Amino acid sequence: MTFVAFDPASRRHDVPSHPETAARAEAILAAFASDARASSFPLLGPDRLLTREEALRVHTPRLWLNLENHARDEGALLDPDTYMVAGSFDAARGTARVGLQAVDRSLEHSEPGFVVARPPGHHATADRSMGFCLLNNVALAARHALDRGAHRVLVFDHDVHHGNGTQDIFYGSCDVLYQSFHLAPHYPGTGAVDETGSGDGQGFTMNAPLPKGTGDAEVRSLLANVFLPAARAWRPDVVLVSSGFDSLAEDPLGGLELTAPFFGEMVSAFRALTPRVVCFLEGGYQLDEIPKAALSEVHALDDPGRFPGGKTRAAPVESALRGALADHWSL
Numbered sequence: 001m002t003f004v005a006f007d008p009a010s011r012r013h014d015v016p017s018h019p020e021t022a023a024r025a026e027a028i029l030a031a032f033a034s035d036a037r038a039s040s041f042p043l044l045g046p047d048r049l050l051t052r053e054e055a056l057r058v059h060t061p062r063l064w065l066n067l068e069n070h071a072r073d074e075g076a077l078l079d080p081d082t083y084m085v086a087g088s089f090d091a092a093r094g095t096a097r098v099g100l101q102a103v104d105r106s107l108e109h110s111e112p113g114f115v116v117a118r119p120p121g122h123h124a125t126a127d128r129s130m131g132f133c134l135l136n137n138v139a140l141a142a143r144h145a146l147d148r149g150a151h152r153v154l155v156f157d158h159d160v161h162h163g164n165g166t167q168d169i170f171y172g173s174c175d176v177l178y179q180s181f182h183l184a185p186h187y188p189g190t191g192a193v194d195e196t197g198s199g200d201g202q203g204f205t206m207n208a209p210l211p212k213g214t215g216d217a218e219v220r221s222l223l224a225n226v227f228l229p230a231a232r233a234w235r236p237d238v239v240l241v242s243s244g245f246d247s248l249a250e251d252p253l254g255g256l257e258l259t260a261p262f263f264g265e266m267v268s269a270f271r272a273l274t275p276r277v278v279c280f281l282e283g284g285y286q287l288d289e290i291p292k293a294a295l296s297e298v299h300a301l302d303d304p305g306r307f308p309g310g311k312t313r314a315a316p317v318e319s320a321l322r323g324a325l326a327d328h329w330s331l
């Protein structure tokens with residue numbers, strides 16, 4: 001059965017004037033609670049805080065020390081976008097920890113899950129918290145899956161922003177395949193087509209920068225022609241999704257034009273590869289729209305067959321991306 005994971009203590013990581021508020025998670029949880037199917041999903045909470053040792057599987061001692069130093073501050077800024085209040089450090093640790101438990105549950109029981117993760121994670125590099133992200137939840141989860149015996153972890157990132165942190169952490173690894181589409185040019189500026197990995201990781205980073213206004217039809221084509229054929233050939237043991245809903249049309253921090261049902265369709269395509277799919281909330285700032293996309297994703301996790309495709313239109317980047325990956329994949 002599909003499960004939901006959430007750290008109630010993440011509610012204390014909140015600055016109401018900032019776009020990344022606790023109300024985002026509340027809106028999603030309320031939608032799950034009032035949905036006939038999702039309201040029956042078991043809710044997993046953290047058994048404890050993430051330890052320093054667990055964090056250092058991905059992050060540097062310097063990043064951890066920086067978070068520790070601000071753990072009691074009210075209103076610290078780690079960069080112009082990234083706040084900490086008292087409770088933020090524990091929120092990040094509880095959320096990252098429940099992400100590891102979600103991976104355990106998914107691997108042990110072959111179950112999919114959705115982690116209502118706050119603070120988000122995909123911009124945090126090994127050494128630096130940034131872009132609203134303190135610890136990289138998905139990277140910690142991917143490393144944990146490998147430590148638990150998974151051999152191939154696929155990370156699919158559909159946030160409107162490039163997941164520079166996740167890419168950076170696994171850039172030289174051939175056991176984590178990172179696939180991202182994102183608006184370009186846009187924050188944080190990384191994620192070009194020719195960023196395909198280094199050393200053993202060559203070919204294991206796939207980036208599709210998309211122009212403003214790109215919608216479902218182009219992303220559907222990109223998945224059908226590049227991301228999914230690679231995923232099928234590679235046969236991941238587990239799929240982790242960086243579920244950023246700021247790629248929805250009209251997002252105040254976005255510029256892509258995806259519709260809420262399309263999020264279910266994307267997740268459904270990966271869910272068809274394996275039941276071990278765990279989604280992690282990243283961005284998404286329209287309180288009335290993100291619950292629709294999140295519901296669509298959990299419905300796809302639970303019942304992947306019900307998301308038919310629609311029109312396709314090749315994104316301009318598609319052939320360039322196939323070319324950049326031609327030495328590594330038959331696409």
Ligand SMILES: [Zn+2]
Nearest residue numbers: 159161246283
């Ligand atoms: Zn984002």
